[in-house]
Amino acid sequence: MPQDRIRQESDMPSTAAPLPPAVDASAAPFMRTPDLSEPDTGRLRAAIRRYFLDTFDRYESLFQCLAGDEAYFVKPIPLRHPLIFYFGHTATFFVNKLMLTRLIDRRLDHRLESVFAVGVDEMSWDDLNDAHYDWPSVAEVRAYRGRVRALVLDLIDHAPLQSPIGWQNPWWAIVMGVEHERIHLETSSVLIRQHALKYVRSAPGWAPLPDAGGEPPANELVRVSAGTVRVGKAFDDPQYGWDNEYGSHVAQIESFEAGRYLVSNREYLAFVEAGGYRSHRDWTEEGRQWLDYSQAEHPTFWVKKTQGWFLRLMTEEIPMPWSWPVEVNYLEAKAFCNWMAAETGQPVRLPTEDEWYRLYDAAGLRDPGDQPCAANLHLDHGASSCPVDTWRHGDWYDVVGNVWQWTETPTYPFDGFDVHPIYDDFTTPTFDGRHNLIKGGSWIACGNEAVRASRYAFRRHFFQHAGFRYVVSHAPAEAPAAYYETDKLMSEYAEFHYGDSYFGVPSFPQTLARRAIEAMGERPRRRALDLGCASGRATFELARAFERVTGVDFSARFINQGVQLIQSGQLRYTLADEGELVSYKTRTLAELGLGEAAERVEFFQGDACNLKPQFTDYDLVLAANLIDRLYDPARFLDQIHERIVPGGLLLIASPYTWLEEHTPRASWLGGFKKDAENYTTLDGLKDHLAPHFQLLGAPEDVPFVIRETRRKFQHTLSELTIWERR
């Protein structure tokens, strides 16, 4: 990429965009996702009615592209169900969600609704699922769809309705069903595009755009100025959204350069011809694995014939439209960027999600209105891509529409994220670092898919009507923390430290920190050590009063929770509810009033029985639920005075639950007969600490509760003793 092709945004020549293709003015544009805050319930009903019918009917029309019933039952690709499933699935989805919000109280058809409930797991290309399904006939499904259609229309016309339709409104299920069907409108169009040609046919309303274009313009880099990106919907936003769109996210974006055009088939051809698919050089490890599996030699919809390259569309193959955007998965797009970076020596990569938003804002775009989009979007212009220089957006083209654009960003939840109660696994399973966000929508992306707020993510090997725009930036593309702690112990402790209280028992780490601060009295509060800090709540709580607090734990996994809280201010974890069912939880330091205290906190991995020298000179050491988990508690007790300043305090809290798996029997501090008499752990504490400490006051019980499931808890009494260093 020659350097002279890079221009500043401000250098952009103010050329007019080419004329858009002709639009069928006789048809109103495919309806936009409606305003759910419409206060007039009559109008609101009408809008929902139209939105439902528009979608339900358009979805059925898509299946007219299938050439006969057999096409419904043969799988287009081995990793997905045959199309008969998707024909029924979007109808069943309505029933399932309506059941959950209790708009209906009985199913229409138990058998069909079981058959159509769950798609094949397309999560991994090596997960070939050949389970046998006894599919119903097309006629049967069409009849079933008719019954669902009547059911939903009846509800829309007669069910009680209160405006607005928010998350808790039972009608949310109806809108969710419509938006869900719009997603499948696109994914089914991709499956049809993947079907053998003999199974497809042209159908009214699904013709590709006629403009195959000529040669695309040479791509060039245009500078995007630095700026602040703000995204995240409020929970009372008047438009429908999927859970991962809510909350808030703010990012400062450095200036970067972005390709003026999406990468065209022509531009991509250079990579193919350079042997990009034959060499592993430019591919990520994941990309190489996919290449080995797929044996791909070019983009999936490219067809090499003796007469040259063709492109597979939904229902036909056409001579390669070189000026249309190339359609690839993330792995191919990334390989292209790496190849280009190697060729040019520039830091070429895909944009992050935030960079795409910066580009969107810089291009001055807005969500689709009632007029046809000035973009190849929302089915407003036809059923295919168009040349990459058709729709200009600011200094760029196709910032939205034409094809989706892969980003570097694995999807993640915004601050304030919460799952929707009737669809708690829409996005949460994708918070795994393996699903990358695609932005901007394609020619068929509509409804929620076509708005700025939308956030869809797919496995990186997945095909959609998706391509990419490259950017050049020295800023690394960092993956935001999307991790949900799912390990049983770790998430139980996250809840134990930061979650709800149960049985009216107040927060244990908070109580201990409060007792510690009280006990300090007039003593200096410079440095505190929370030894065996686990998830770190007491460490943060101590920092309300101490200048510096160190949390130390033997487990790096626990330390990571504290570090994550310092870095991101939040902790995400799943809670086991019943069997395999979980709920999703996010806790932030801010909501606990600990945002400021976090600045005085640090966490280290360490061994309480063998502390590193730097952990010393403390005014307070807290050892909460620690001593009965040490392999050598006596050693800890006999040495801890070296870490505490004279007059400083040692707080020990423990339920004295001695277990051989943690502490060899010979190393227990108490809880056995010694010299024929009961020798308690408190006796052991006194004997070991007497040389350097004085016990202040009487031992006290501090209860704590650890939630194991929605119904099962550990309820324990820890004994707190406070010792003053002589």
Added chain:
Amino acid sequence: MPQDRIRQESDMPSTAAPLPPAVDASAAPFMRTPDLSEPDTGRLRAAIRRYFLDTFDRYESLFQCLAGDEAYFVKPIPLRHPLIFYFGHTATFFVNKLMLTRLIDRRLDHRLESVFAVGVDEMSWDDLNDAHYDWPSVAEVRAYRGRVRALVLDLIDHAPLQSPIGWQNPWWAIVMGVEHERIHLETSSVLIRQHALKYVRSAPGWAPLPDAGGEPPANELVRVSAGTVRVGKAFDDPQYGWDNEYGSHVAQIESFEAGRYLVSNREYLAFVEAGGYRSHRDWTEEGRQWLDYSQAEHPTFWVKKTQGWFLRLMTEEIPMPWSWPVEVNYLEAKAFCNWMAAETGQPVRLPTEDEWYRLYDAAGLRDPGDQPCAANLHLDHGASSCPVDTWRHGDWYDVVGNVWQWTETPTYPFDGFDVHPIYDDFTTPTFDGRHNLIKGGSWIACGNEAVRASRYAFRRHFFQHAGFRYVVSHAPAEAPAAYYETDKLMSEYAEFHYGDSYFGVPSFPQTLARRAIEAMGERPRRRALDLGCASGRATFELARAFERVTGVDFSARFINQGVQLIQSGQLRYTLADEGELVSYKTRTLAELGLGEAAERVEFFQGDACNLKPQFTDYDLVLAANLIDRLYDPARFLDQIHERIVPGGLLLIASPYTWLEEHTPRASWLGGFKKDAENYTTLDGLKDHLAPHFQLLGAPEDVPFVIRETRRKFQHTLSELTIWERR
């Protein structure tokens, strides 16, 4: 044993007893166990002072029987410590117990008090403990004893004292120390008797009785009339007692026949000469094992010399006094009885403890008073046995005194038993069915040992100054239930069902039974089934309202708890407190108001997924915390209607804690995604039960708490649903 030797009690010729041997009138009798309710604290102090000195000094005088210091350090028998240990041990015991009641707050000598704290475990003859001990010198121990003596005397003279001295009085530790030393006075005398002759010597006050007697009279059986035995001390009894003497026990004793005399050496010789020790025929299995181990050929204190049989006493051997009682362990005594039974065809055996008490009462005996005993007891007459026809008691001789008498009865706790807080393992470890009670005391038994209430038990192979009296009775000698449940799960459930409530959570099985009875309303209450009854509390609780209640559980161990409650009315178990420390607990049906209900209860082992045909025709089935422990819960749900009458109720309570170890994942009722939606166990219950049941009312939470240790609990919410059989 010819039949003509059996006489009725009433036939007993009213002959006068032979003259007792001369008593040294210059010495007051060895002090009796004092009245601890003496209201004048001056007098009470004086009595305790005298009792302490009398004992402490007499104990030291016993060690004058050792010939030089070496005798202290060579073990008389391999299974016990050398005598230096016992010399120090009784002093250390004072210190240990005084620490526990806080009469003192520091030890005299940490090292010695550790060395002298714990005796060698003499529980098993094959447990040879050769641990190395670095014993202190005799002079050192003597000096230590002097310090303890001064310490205790100082306390007796100056420590605050409130009368009476009961269990909770800190002075109880002093009296316990004295009584403990009196026990060791006897056991040490046995060890001295087992020492090699070269290590012993005669000592003032420890001479044997001079009356070696001639031939004993022929033994004969005397009928003991039927009667009621009442034993068990009140907790405010004015005399000291060990924990197992308290509570109450009442037994109806059938008439039986008892030997007029203890079995003499002469009488026992017939068994030895008949080859009793060479044949295994008459020995119990345990007796045979002991015989193989010990290679015994005759009683342990018999010495066979060329000039004939001799008897080893404490410090000398004498020609066999044939009229003295033979001294044997239980196993030998039992073998003699079996041999005699075989010879005579009569049901000869040892007496039970209750039969001994009946004999005691029939003989009209009372506890020792201030006058010398009319029995060879309490060191009142000399330091050895005497002829078996010396001391007449009613129609018998030596009902108390001379030598202890083995019984058939393994020791057990009376109703109302409780451990003493400063000595919780005095008797509890002997409630194992392997320690048999000895009764009546020996010539050296004194203090508490010499009173009717005393209850000492030893391993059956153990030697004491002990022999036996045989009885003839057709009544079996049943072993009372002494079993303490110590298995973790079993004792946790015993407490869960019958024990205390924690965190204010009321009894779970009681609550379920109450809810079941409420829900029954006006329905007939004939038959109820408690399926998965565990320890059976709900089974008993249901029997408050139902005519017949059956408890069924898969676990025989649980069923045994219910059966034991029906049979004995009580359940004994240990509670884990901290580490290895436990507390002891007894619960009775009577104190729960269930004594009468038990008559309508039965327990069976059974499989809820495969119930036997007879478990049917129930008005109520309760399945509490059952379904998530079944291997096939669906099968249970799909079939349970066959067991319930139309209109009857099924109560299901469960926390839905599905675990692979109990229920294969494929058999869970819920707690997973089904057809893409959350499918709870309640959904599963509804689907399975719908064909035959109707859900009554809303599900409700019923909490329960299971205590794991003093500080650690499971706190769980079980969901209760009530279903009516159509």
